[in-house]
Amino acid sequence: MNVLKGKRIIVTGGSHGIGLCIAEKCVKEGAEVIIVARNNTDLDNSLNKLKIISDKNHLSYSLDVKDLNSVRTFASWVQNEDLEINGLVNCAGIYGSIGKLTDIEMEEFTDTININLLGTVYMCSAFSPLLVGKTRKKIVNFSGGGAASPFPNYSAYATSKVAIVRFTENISLELTEERFDINCVAPGFVITRLHQETIDAGPEMAGLAFFKNTNSQVKDGGVPPEKAAELTVFLLSKYSDGITGKFLSAPWDPWKEKSFQKKLREDNDLATLRRIDDKYFYKKD
Numbered sequence: 001m002n003v004l005k006g007k008r009i010i011v012t013g014g015s016h017g018i019g020l021c022i023a024e025k026c027v028k029e030g031a032e033v034i035i036v037a038r039n040n041t042d043l044d045n046s047l048n049k050l051k052i053i054s055d056k057n058h059l060s061y062s063l064d065v066k067d068l069n070s071v072r073t074f075a076s077w078v079q080n081e082d083l084e085i086n087g088l089v090n091c092a093g094i095y096g097s098i099g100k101l102t103d104i105e106m107e108e109f110t111d112t113i114n115i116n117l118l119g120t121v122y123m124c125s126a127f128s129p130l131l132v133g134k135t136r137k138k139i140v141n142f143s144g145g146g147a148a149s150p151f152p153n154y155s156a157y158a159t160s161k162v163a164i165v166r167f168t169e170n171i172s173l174e175l176t177e178e179r180f181d182i183n184c185v186a187p188g189f190v191i192t193r194l195h196q197e198t199i200d201a202g203p204e205m206a207g208l209a210f211f212k213n214t215n216s217q218v219k220d221g222g223v224p225p226e227k228a229a230e231l232t233v234f235l236l237s238k239y240s241d242g243i244t245g246k247f248l249s250a251p252w253d254p255w256k257e258k259s260f261q262k263k264l265r266e267d268n269d270l271a272t273l274r275r276i277d278d279k280y281f282y283k284k285d
Contacts, residue, residue: 001028001029001030002029002030003029003030003233003237003238003239004026004029004030004031004087004233004236004237005029005030005031006030006031006086007030007031007032007086007087007236008031008032008033008034008083008084008085008086008087009023009026009031009032009033009034009085009086009087009088009089009236010033010034010036010085010087010088010089010123010127011023011026011033011034011035011036011089011091012036012037012063012065012089012090012091012092012119012123013036013037013090013091013092013093013142014033014034014035014036014037014046014060014089014091015035015037015039015042015043015045015046015060016037016042016046016192016193017190017192017193017194017225018091018142018187018190018192018225018228018229019035019037019089019091019092020035020046020049021225021226021228021229022089022091022225022228022229022232022233023035023046023050024049024050024053024229025226025229025230025232025233026232026233026236027050027053027054027056027058028053028054029233029237031056031086031087031236032056032057032058032059033050033058033059034058034059034060034061034078034083034085035047035050035058035059035060035061036060036061036062036063036065036074036092037060037062037063037092038062038063038064039062040062043060043061043062044060046060047059047060059083061074061077065090065092065115065118065119065120065122065123066111066114066115066118066119066122068118068122071119071122071123071126072126074126075126075127075130078127078130079130084132085127085130085131085132086131086132086133086137086138086236087131087137087138087139087140087236088123088124088127088131088138088139088140089139089140089142089232089236090119090120090123090124090139090140090141090142091142092115092116092119092120093115093116093119093142093144093157093160093161094111094112094115094116094157094194095112095154095157095194095197095198096108096109096111096112096115096116096156096157096160097109097112097155097156098153098154098197098198098201098205098206099153099201099205099206100152100153101155103205104155104156108156109155109156112156112157112160113156113159113160113163115160116157116160116161116164117159117160117163117164117167120141120142120164120167121167124139124141124167124171124182128171128175128178128180131180133179135179135238135241136179136180136181136238136241136242137175137178137179137180137181138180138181138182138235138236138237138240139171139180139181139182139183140182140183140184140185140232140235140236141164141167141168141182141183141184141185142164142184142185142186142187142228143161143162143164143165143168143184143185143186143247144157144161144186144187145157145158145161145189146158146159146161146162147161147162147164147165147186147247147273148162148186148247151210152207152210153205153206153207153210154206154210162273164184165184165247165273166273168182168183168184168245168247169245169247169272169273172244172245173245176244180244181235181240181241181242181243181244182244182245183235183240183243183244183245183246183247183248184246184247184248185228185231185232185235185248185249185250186247186248186249186250187223187225187227187228187250187251188222188223188227188228188249188250188251188252189213189217189222189223190222190223190224190225190228191217191218191221191222192225195214195217195218198210198211198214199211199214199215199218223250223251227250227251228250230250231248231250231255234255234256235248240261242265243261243264243265245268245272246264246270246271246272247271247272247273248271253271
Protein backbone atom coordinates (compact mmCIF):
# COMPACT_ATOMS: atom_id res chain seq x y z
CA MET A 1 0.00 0.00 0.00
CA ASN A 2 1.00 3.63 -0.59
CA VAL A 3 3.67 2.72 -3.15
CA LEU A 4 2.82 5.98 -4.96
CA LYS A 5 2.60 8.17 -1.86
CA GLY A 6 3.59 11.75 -2.60
CA LYS A 7 3.38 11.32 -6.38
CA ARG A 8 1.11 13.08 -8.86
CA ILE A 9 0.09 11.03 -11.91
CA ILE A 10 -1.60 12.13 -15.14
CA VAL A 11 -3.97 9.53 -16.65
CA THR A 12 -5.40 10.15 -20.12
CA GLY A 13 -8.63 8.33 -20.85
CA GLY A 14 -9.10 8.54 -17.10
CA SER A 15 -12.84 9.16 -16.98
CA HIS A 16 -14.00 5.60 -17.69
CA GLY A 17 -12.97 2.01 -18.29
CA ILE A 18 -9.36 0.96 -17.83
CA GLY A 19 -8.18 4.55 -17.39
CA LEU A 20 -10.55 5.19 -14.50
CA CYS A 21 -9.59 1.88 -12.88
CA ILE A 22 -5.93 2.91 -13.11
CA ALA A 23 -6.68 6.32 -11.61
CA GLU A 24 -8.56 4.66 -8.73
CA LYS A 25 -5.67 2.26 -8.09
CA CYS A 26 -3.17 5.14 -8.12
CA VAL A 27 -5.29 7.01 -5.57
CA LYS A 28 -5.53 3.93 -3.35
CA GLU A 29 -1.74 3.71 -3.49
CA GLY A 30 -1.37 7.26 -2.17
CA ALA A 31 -1.06 9.31 -5.36
CA GLU A 32 -2.79 12.47 -6.45
CA VAL A 33 -4.10 12.17 -9.98
CA ILE A 34 -5.10 14.39 -12.87
CA ILE A 35 -7.58 12.57 -15.08
CA VAL A 36 -7.82 13.68 -18.68
CA ALA A 37 -10.63 13.05 -21.17
CA ARG A 38 -12.84 14.89 -23.63
CA ASN A 39 -16.22 14.73 -21.92
CA ASN A 40 -16.65 17.15 -18.99
CA THR A 41 -19.63 15.30 -17.52
CA ASP A 42 -17.71 12.02 -17.44
CA LEU A 43 -14.74 13.82 -15.90
CA ASP A 44 -16.85 15.39 -13.16
CA ASN A 45 -18.49 12.07 -12.27
CA SER A 46 -15.17 10.22 -12.21
CA LEU A 47 -13.43 12.95 -10.21
CA ASN A 48 -16.14 12.67 -7.54
CA LYS A 49 -15.47 8.92 -7.33
CA LEU A 50 -11.77 9.55 -6.81
CA LYS A 51 -12.41 12.12 -4.09
CA ILE A 52 -14.53 9.59 -2.22
CA ILE A 53 -11.50 7.27 -2.12
CA SER A 54 -9.24 10.02 -0.76
CA ASP A 55 -9.54 13.75 -0.13
CA LYS A 56 -6.27 14.67 -1.83
CA ASN A 57 -6.05 17.35 -4.51
CA HIS A 58 -7.25 15.24 -7.43
CA LEU A 59 -7.95 17.21 -10.61
CA SER A 60 -9.51 16.77 -14.04
CA TYR A 61 -8.78 18.41 -17.37
CA SER A 62 -10.85 18.32 -20.55
CA LEU A 63 -8.60 17.55 -23.50
CA ASP A 64 -8.61 16.00 -26.96
CA VAL A 65 -5.20 14.33 -27.05
CA LYS A 66 -5.05 14.35 -30.85
CA ASP A 67 -4.96 18.18 -30.79
CA LEU A 68 -1.29 19.12 -30.39
CA ASN A 69 -2.00 22.75 -29.49
CA SER A 70 -4.45 21.66 -26.79
CA VAL A 71 -1.89 19.23 -25.36
CA ARG A 72 0.66 22.06 -25.24
CA THR A 73 -1.90 24.31 -23.54
CA PHE A 74 -2.48 21.59 -20.95
CA ALA A 75 1.26 21.33 -20.31
CA SER A 76 1.44 25.12 -19.88
CA TRP A 77 -1.49 25.00 -17.45
CA VAL A 78 0.31 22.36 -15.37
CA GLN A 79 3.38 24.58 -15.24
CA ASN A 80 1.40 27.70 -14.39
CA GLU A 81 -0.38 25.84 -11.59
CA ASP A 82 3.04 24.74 -10.31
CA LEU A 83 1.97 21.09 -10.32
CA GLU A 84 4.85 18.63 -10.00
CA ILE A 85 4.23 15.59 -12.23
CA ASN A 86 5.81 12.27 -11.30
CA GLY A 87 4.21 9.91 -13.79
CA LEU A 88 2.26 9.83 -17.05
CA VAL A 89 -0.18 7.12 -18.17
CA ASN A 90 -1.40 7.30 -21.78
CA CYS A 91 -4.60 5.26 -21.83
CA ALA A 92 -6.84 7.29 -24.17
CA GLY A 93 -7.88 5.28 -27.19
CA ILE A 94 -10.64 4.22 -29.57
CA TYR A 95 -11.37 1.25 -31.84
CA GLY A 96 -12.21 3.54 -34.73
CA SER A 97 -13.02 2.10 -38.13
CA ILE A 98 -14.16 -1.54 -38.20
CA GLY A 99 -14.15 -3.55 -41.42
CA LYS A 100 -11.97 -4.43 -44.38
CA LEU A 101 -9.67 -1.69 -45.64
CA THR A 102 -11.70 -1.49 -48.86
CA ASP A 103 -14.92 -0.91 -46.89
CA ILE A 104 -13.93 1.65 -44.26
CA GLU A 105 -13.71 5.43 -44.42
CA MET A 106 -10.14 6.71 -44.51
CA GLU A 107 -11.16 9.68 -42.39
CA GLU A 108 -12.08 7.28 -39.58
CA PHE A 109 -8.81 5.39 -40.04
CA THR A 110 -6.87 8.64 -39.78
CA ASP A 111 -8.79 9.74 -36.70
CA THR A 112 -7.93 6.46 -34.95
CA ILE A 113 -4.22 6.91 -35.68
CA ASN A 114 -4.40 10.53 -34.50
CA ILE A 115 -6.03 9.67 -31.16
CA ASN A 116 -4.30 6.40 -30.29
CA LEU A 117 -0.80 6.96 -31.65
CA LEU A 118 -0.31 10.69 -32.07
CA GLY A 119 -2.19 11.42 -28.84
CA THR A 120 0.37 9.27 -27.03
CA VAL A 121 3.24 10.88 -28.93
CA TYR A 122 2.01 14.42 -28.17
CA MET A 123 1.58 13.72 -24.47
CA CYS A 124 5.05 12.17 -24.20
CA SER A 125 6.58 15.08 -26.09
CA ALA A 126 4.87 17.76 -24.00
CA PHE A 127 5.27 16.16 -20.58
CA SER A 128 8.62 14.36 -20.70
CA PRO A 129 10.43 17.65 -19.94
CA LEU A 130 8.09 18.26 -16.99
CA LEU A 131 8.38 14.88 -15.28
CA VAL A 132 10.16 14.74 -11.94
CA GLY A 133 11.49 11.67 -10.13
CA LYS A 134 13.84 11.11 -7.21
CA THR A 135 15.32 8.06 -8.91
CA ARG A 136 13.49 7.43 -12.21
CA LYS A 137 10.86 9.26 -14.28
CA LYS A 138 7.92 7.09 -15.29
CA ILE A 139 5.76 6.85 -18.41
CA VAL A 140 3.30 4.01 -19.12
CA ASN A 141 1.76 3.76 -22.58
CA PHE A 142 -1.10 1.46 -23.55
CA SER A 143 -1.04 -0.96 -26.43
CA GLY A 144 -3.65 -3.61 -27.16
CA GLY A 145 -5.09 -5.96 -29.74
CA GLY A 146 -3.04 -6.29 -32.90
CA ALA A 147 0.29 -5.27 -31.39
CA ALA A 148 1.59 -8.82 -31.03
CA SER A 149 -0.46 -10.58 -33.73
CA PRO A 150 -2.71 -9.63 -36.68
CA PHE A 151 -6.10 -8.12 -35.91
CA PRO A 152 -8.05 -8.14 -39.21
CA ASN A 153 -10.94 -5.71 -39.68
CA TYR A 154 -9.43 -3.46 -37.01
CA SER A 155 -6.41 -2.30 -39.00
CA ALA A 156 -6.46 1.30 -37.78
CA TYR A 157 -6.57 0.23 -34.13
CA ALA A 158 -3.99 -2.54 -34.56
CA THR A 159 -1.61 -0.32 -36.53
CA SER A 160 -1.81 2.43 -33.94
CA LYS A 161 -1.22 -0.01 -31.08
CA VAL A 162 1.79 -1.76 -32.57
CA ALA A 163 3.25 1.65 -33.43
CA ILE A 164 2.89 2.64 -29.77
CA VAL A 165 5.05 -0.34 -28.80
CA ARG A 166 7.86 0.63 -31.16
CA PHE A 167 7.53 4.28 -30.15
CA THR A 168 7.88 3.21 -26.52
CA GLU A 169 11.02 1.24 -27.30
CA ASN A 170 12.51 4.16 -29.22
CA ILE A 171 11.96 6.86 -26.64
CA SER A 172 13.07 4.59 -23.81
CA LEU A 173 16.48 4.52 -25.52
CA GLU A 174 16.44 8.20 -26.45
CA LEU A 175 15.76 9.25 -22.86
CA THR A 176 18.04 6.79 -21.09
CA GLU A 177 20.43 9.49 -19.87
CA GLU A 178 17.51 11.47 -18.44
CA ARG A 179 16.66 8.47 -16.17
CA PHE A 180 13.32 7.54 -17.71
CA ASP A 181 11.51 4.21 -17.39
CA ILE A 182 9.07 4.05 -20.30
CA ASN A 183 7.00 0.92 -20.81
CA CYS A 184 3.93 -0.33 -22.64
CA VAL A 185 1.02 -2.39 -21.26
CA ALA A 186 -1.32 -4.78 -23.04
CA PRO A 187 -4.38 -5.02 -20.75
CA GLY A 188 -5.95 -8.11 -22.29
CA PHE A 189 -9.61 -8.44 -23.26
CA VAL A 190 -11.07 -6.00 -20.75
CA ILE A 191 -14.78 -5.42 -21.21
CA THR A 192 -15.27 -1.71 -21.97
CA ARG A 193 -17.74 0.29 -23.98
CA LEU A 194 -15.47 -0.22 -27.03
CA HIS A 195 -16.73 -3.77 -27.38
CA GLN A 196 -20.27 -2.56 -27.96
CA GLU A 197 -18.91 -1.15 -31.22
CA THR A 198 -17.97 -4.67 -32.32
CA ILE A 199 -21.43 -5.96 -31.44
CA ASP A 200 -23.04 -3.05 -33.28
CA ALA A 201 -20.79 -3.62 -36.32
CA GLY A 202 -21.88 -7.25 -36.57
CA PRO A 203 -20.02 -10.32 -37.84
CA GLU A 204 -19.76 -9.12 -41.44
CA MET A 205 -17.75 -6.00 -40.55
CA ALA A 206 -15.98 -7.21 -37.42
CA GLY A 207 -15.27 -10.73 -38.70
CA LEU A 208 -17.15 -13.75 -37.49
CA ALA A 209 -14.41 -15.13 -35.22
CA PHE A 210 -13.82 -11.88 -33.33
CA PHE A 211 -17.53 -11.11 -33.19
CA LYS A 212 -18.18 -14.48 -31.53
CA ASN A 213 -15.19 -14.05 -29.21
CA THR A 214 -16.38 -10.60 -28.16
CA ASN A 215 -19.85 -11.88 -27.29
CA SER A 216 -18.31 -14.79 -25.38
CA GLN A 217 -15.90 -12.53 -23.47
CA VAL A 218 -18.66 -10.05 -22.63
CA LYS A 219 -20.79 -12.92 -21.32
CA ASP A 220 -17.90 -14.35 -19.24
CA GLY A 221 -16.66 -10.99 -17.94
CA GLY A 222 -13.34 -10.81 -19.77
CA VAL A 223 -10.08 -9.79 -18.09
CA PRO A 224 -10.59 -7.64 -14.97
CA PRO A 225 -9.28 -4.07 -15.53
CA GLU A 226 -7.62 -4.31 -12.12
CA LYS A 227 -4.90 -6.48 -13.68
CA ALA A 228 -3.83 -3.63 -15.95
CA ALA A 229 -4.14 -1.18 -13.06
CA GLU A 230 -1.88 -3.30 -10.83
CA LEU A 231 0.80 -3.58 -13.53
CA THR A 232 0.58 0.13 -14.25
CA VAL A 233 1.06 1.05 -10.59
CA PHE A 234 4.08 -1.28 -10.44
CA LEU A 235 5.57 0.43 -13.51
CA LEU A 236 4.97 3.85 -11.92
CA SER A 237 6.60 2.82 -8.64
CA LYS A 238 10.20 2.56 -7.48
CA TYR A 239 9.90 -1.23 -7.56
CA SER A 240 10.15 -1.16 -11.37
CA ASP A 241 13.24 1.06 -11.47
CA GLY A 242 15.48 0.01 -14.34
CA ILE A 243 12.74 -1.79 -16.29
CA THR A 244 12.26 0.20 -19.49
CA GLY A 245 11.36 -0.23 -23.14
CA LYS A 246 9.20 -3.27 -22.44
CA PHE A 247 5.86 -4.47 -23.83
CA LEU A 248 4.12 -6.33 -21.00
CA SER A 249 0.89 -8.29 -20.86
CA ALA A 250 -1.09 -7.58 -17.71
CA PRO A 251 -2.93 -10.94 -17.60
CA TRP A 252 -0.26 -13.24 -19.05
CA ASP A 253 3.24 -12.08 -18.08
CA PRO A 254 4.51 -13.10 -14.60
CA TRP A 255 5.59 -9.53 -13.87
CA LYS A 256 5.17 -9.93 -10.09
CA GLU A 257 7.92 -12.55 -9.97
CA LYS A 258 11.34 -11.23 -8.96
CA SER A 259 13.07 -13.60 -11.39
CA PHE A 260 11.03 -12.24 -14.31
CA GLN A 261 11.72 -8.66 -13.23
CA LYS A 262 15.43 -9.49 -13.20
CA LYS A 263 15.19 -10.81 -16.76
CA LEU A 264 13.38 -7.67 -17.86
CA ARG A 265 16.26 -5.55 -16.55
CA GLU A 266 19.00 -7.73 -18.05
CA ASP A 267 17.66 -9.02 -21.40
CA ASN A 268 17.31 -6.29 -24.02
CA ASP A 269 15.21 -8.51 -26.31
CA LEU A 270 12.74 -9.83 -23.75
CA ALA A 271 9.22 -8.37 -23.97
CA THR A 272 9.96 -6.37 -27.11
CA LEU A 273 8.96 -6.37 -30.79
CA ARG A 274 11.39 -8.55 -32.73
CA ARG A 275 11.30 -10.65 -35.89
CA ILE A 276 11.08 -14.35 -35.11
CA ASP A 277 12.28 -16.89 -37.69
CA ASP A 278 11.34 -20.58 -37.58
CA LYS A 279 8.65 -19.55 -35.10
CA TYR A 280 10.93 -19.71 -32.03
CA PHE A 281 13.80 -17.37 -31.27
CA TYR A 282 16.92 -18.93 -29.82
CA LYS A 283 20.02 -17.03 -28.81
CA LYS A 284 23.31 -18.49 -29.95
CA ASP A 285 25.87 -19.29 -27.29
